[in-house]
Amino acid sequence: MSINWLRVVFPSIIKLPPPLPLRYSSPSSCSCFSSVVVAMSYDKELTAAKKAASLAARLCQKVQKSLLQSDVQSKNDRSPVTVADYGSQALVSFVLQQEFPAEFSLVAEEDSKDLRKDGAQELVDRITKLVNDSLASDESYSVTLSTEDVLKAIDSGKSEGGSQGRHWVLDPIDGTKGFLRGGQYAIALALLDRGKVVLGVLACPNLPLTPINDQHSPNNEVGCLFFAEVGGGSYMQPLDSSSTVKVQVSGIENPEEASFFESYEAAHSMHDLSSLIAQKLGVKAPPVRIDSQVKYGALSRGDGAIYMRLPHKGYREKIWDHAAGCIVVTAGGVVMDAAGNPLDFSKGKFLDLDTGIIVTNQKLMPILIKAVRESLEEKASPL
Numbered sequence: 266m267s268i269n270w271l272r273v274v275f276p277s278i279i280k281l282p283p284p285l286p287l288r289y290s291s292p293s294s295c296s297c298f299s300s301v302v303v304a305m306s307y308d309k310e311l312t313a314a315k316k317a318a319s320l321a322a323r324l325c326q327k328v329q330k331s332l333l334q335s336d337v338q339s340k341n342d343r344s345p346v347t348v349a350d351y352g353s354q355a356l357v358s359f360v361l362q363q364e365f366p367a368e369f370s371l372v373a374e375e376d377s378k379d380l381r382k383d384g385a386q387e388l389v390d391r392i393t394k395l396v397n398d399s400l401a402s403d404e405s406y407s408v409t410l411s412t413e414d415v416l417k418a419i420d421s422g423k424s425e426g427g428s429q430g431r432h433w434v435l436d437p438i439d440g441t442k443g444f445l446r447g448g449q450y451a452i453a454l455a456l457l458d459r460g461k462v463v464l465g466v467l468a469c470p471n472l473p474l475t476p477i478n479d480q481h482s483p484n485n486e487v488g489c490l491f492f493a494e495v496g497g498g499s500y501m502q503p504l505d506s507s508s509t510v511k512v513q514v515s516g517i518e519n520p521e522e523a524s525f526f527e528s529y530e531a532a533h534s535m536h537d538l539s540s541l542i543a544q545k546l547g548v549k550a551p552p553v554r555i556d557s558q559v560k561y562g563a564l565s566r567g568d569g570a571i572y573m574r575l576p577h578k579g580y581r582e583k584i585w586d587h588a589a590g591c592i593v594v595t596a597g598g599v600v601m602d603a604a605g606n607p608l609d610f611s612k613g614k615f616l617d618l619d620t621g622i623i624v625t626n627q628k629l630m631p632i633l634i635k636a637v638r639e640s641l642e643e644k645a646s647p648l
């Protein structure tokens with residue numbers, strides 16, 4: 266992968282600077298961590314997270330490929346996504362435990378309860394084979410896991426998180442609906458330290474390396490890995506190469522020129538409300554609908570300028586659906602709940618908010634918050 270064409274397509278990119286052992290983090294636009302902190306370096310953790318997420322992405326790609334090649338009847342079968350979901354979690358959990366055996370806590374979406382039920386053995390065998398094949402493809406680990414090892418690795422994700430200590434946060438496949446459709450999905454991995462997101466990695470196996478909606482892109486290669494560490498900027502590299510580029514959220518100041526992302530699934534986000542908000546902002550472009558945290562990745566490199574996630578009443582947001590995405594957009598971006606409050610990752614598995622989540626650059630955020638407030642008021646009491 267040549268870094269030069271990426272430089273042309275994403276003008277804000279620069280070469281990856283050498284890591285520093287200790288960082289002074291300047292006042293930050295990110296709501297994921299405190300404004301001024303003398304930050305630890307998390308370089309070792311970031312390297313391990315990138316490796317774990319890349320291996321999991323390869324596992325998921327393999328499963329999605331065979332799913333898309335299968336016949337119509339097996340396309341109605343949800344088991345491929347189940348297998349990939351558990352396989353991804355087992356793999357990430359195993360790799361992180363190998364790298365950090367002394368201190369390990371993982372908050373993850375899945376557990377092995379259903380896999381331990383009668384009749385699940387065939388599924389468990391498929392998952393175990395996939396995990397072992399993936400590990401064999403990487404020279405670092407010369408092990409063969411038993412089915413019990415795989416179930417234990419999955420169950421290591423039972424931590425509750427919180428405001429003390431360090432916790433890894435994982436969504437093994439975010440966007441299961443997109444995965445089944447042959448569309449976008451992400452493997453999202455982040456690290457919390459004392460309740461703050463300090464690093465995040467987003468593997469997006471189907472996201473083009475060039476900006477989406479770019480008709481003149483030099484090629485249509487897909488597979489991006491986004492990553493960020495507190496105080497260290499945001500970066501993107503192809504999933505199959507290490508040529509890293511620095512990325513930046515769009516600095517657009519005129520909302521009329523902005524385009525916005527939202528969920529592909531209308532059941533996950535109120536498209537009528539986002540449309541009203543976009544109208545108030547004067548946004549001209551139609552919404553760009555994509556599954557999963559891939560939206561955060563695309564936003565982090567300036568493909569669009571706004572992301573609105575406005576779930577229907579009663580939905581509780583989970584930390585693994587936003588932790589990695591939240592830090593990946595910090596280079597120029599701000600993440601808030603729809604009332605304008607920063608997100609709090611220190612309360613356990615859930616983000617305590619009921620208004621939705623909005624993401625944009627610092628200039629547009631106050632205008633977006635105002636448009637959201639007015640739209641919510643309008644929706645609550647129509648004229």
Ligand SMILES: Nc1ncnc2c1ncn2[C@@H]1O[C@H](COP(=O)(O)O)[C@@H](O)[C@H]1OP(=O)(O)O
Pocket residue numbers: 436438439440441442527528529530532533534555556557558574576577580586
């Ligand atoms: N009813 C719902 N409302 C909002 N989000 C949902 C709902 N059901 C599932 N999700 C989550 O939305 C995320 C995908 O968001 P998007 O639609 O923007 O791609 C997934 O993490 C998915 O959870 P899960 O990971 O458990 O499937």
Ligand SMILES: [Mg+2]
Pocket residue numbers: 436438439440585586
């Ligand atoms: Mg999810």
